[in-house]
Amino acid sequence: MKSLEAKIQTAGEVLGESILKVDSFLTHQVDIALMKEIAQVLAERFAQEGITKVVTIEASGIAPALYTADALQVPMIFAKKSKNITMTEGILTTEVYSFTKQVTSTVSIAQRLLSPKDRVLIVDDFLANGEAAKGLIDLIEQAGAEVVAVSIVIEKSFQQGRKNLENAGYPVVSLARLDRFENGQVVFKEADV
Ligand code: 5GP
Numbered sequence: 001m002k003s004l005e006a007k008i009q010t011a012g013e014v015l016g017e018s019i020l021k022v023d024s025f026l027t028h029q030v031d032i033a034l035m036k037e038i039a040q041v042l043a044e045r046f047a048q049e050g051i052t053k054v055v056t057i058e059a060s061g062i063a064p065a066l067y068t069a070d071a072l073q074v075p076m077i078f079a080k081k082s083k084n085i086t087m088t089e090g091i092l093t094t095e096v097y098s099f100t101k102q103v104t105s106t107v108s109i110a111q112r113l114l115s116p117k118d119r120v121l122i123v124d125d126f127l128a129n130g131e132a133a134k135g136l137i138d139l140i141e142q143a144g145a146e147v148v149a150v151s152i153v154i155e156k157s158f159q160q161g162r163k164n165l166e167n168a169g170y171p172v173v174s175l176a177r178l179d180r181f182e183n184g185q186v187v188f189k190e191a192d193v
Contacts, residue, residue, distance in 0.1 A: 008022065056079070111142075126152065127154070
């Protein structure tokens, strides 16, 4: 997605060897026009797939997932990183190791929100090693629902996430694919859409 690549070039900031900071348009402040464009591209790509739910993980996956769910006219569910007192029963849980926070946390979704009839599109902000996506897949499959694909706004192709997911049989559709960082700039690979 060329407009996303342009945004990453102008507003993204390379931090160290492997982190891209995008808090001016995706992970803190959100560029709504860009989210709508992302949603349109994903909705077109998955229009024929019979998607019934979009699932993401809080917090930074919520913006692209919400607009994508709206474009597909299905509900959006975000997995929660901490339990609260309103989550009383039927909670599916899994452990997710966070690449950026370097801690493992318990992530959950209420079981009644997903059923074996659901065909789920996962949407997340970044793909690094695939831990977040793997956790979401685990939750969705615990509910007996089917994961149709994992859609990612920014895939860091120099990390193992895509390989791990594809090897496990899950298609990955990324809007921007980062091949490498060179002198503080991003070098892209051809994206999927
Ligand atoms: P993974 O679970 O694939 O190893 O890492 C993906 C998760 O880590 C994303 O949900 C995102 O929150 C975070 N993440 C991974 N790499 C980056 C990065 O370069 N920049 C930012 N802002 N977040 C990242």
